[in-house]
Amino acid sequence: MKKPQLLRDHLARACPDLATNPEKLTVFIERGNILHTGTPALSFEYRYTVNIVITDWADSTDVLIVPLVAWLKQHQPDLFDNPERRTKGFRFESEIIDHKTADIGIEIDLSESVAVMGETVDGVNRLTTRHIGEPLLATPGQVETAVDLAAEWRIVPIDGA
Incomplete structure (x- = not known):
């Protein structure tokens, strides 16, 4: 399985705190x-839930x-195209530790x-x-741009918030 490691690497790039403190990020299946399908071919599909646990998270989810x-x-x-998968395939929970930090658990159904x-x-x-890779919803340049933008995205507090 390749997606869990790809996902972990992506989160570490997107969230500098996780890159600096990799012990805060746990990924497991x-x-x-x-x-x-029972055909003569040996090809198959993995289907699983990946769990992502982030501990002592002090930023916005x-x-x-x-x-x-x-x-x-x-x-x-x-996961987003199928209405049933869209509502059930991406879940989370959070345990508030104190007024600054939380432990966050995220579950995602992957294949x-x-x-x-x-x-x-x-x-x-x-x-x-x-x-076999997933079909792209956009041209490769558009997808890379979307991922890069997400990886560079940061929350900017609004005065009084």
Whole structure:
């Protein structure tokens, strides 16, 4: 599975506090399953819930959510396109620690398609796998721009807020 590490790397780039303090960011998988259609091919799909736990977070949750939405639009667009997945596939909870910090848990339902192909190398039959990327909703330049903007986004307090 590749998406959990990609997601972790993206959050660390987007949130300098997580890059400076990587111990505050934990990413793990639970409730995973494998989907195979029963055809002769060996290709399959991972389906799982990735859990992201951020501890001692002292900033707005918006600083976490905006980069996550940008990442998901590129790497898991069906999460927003499908009405049922849109309402149930991206969840969070927060434990308020004190007047400055909170622990935040985020759960996201992800999937990854894996193509399994046979090939012969030097007379030996081998199986290779290739993770199939998600379709892009925009041109590559537009997606990169959206991700870059999210990664650079910061909250600016408004006087009196």
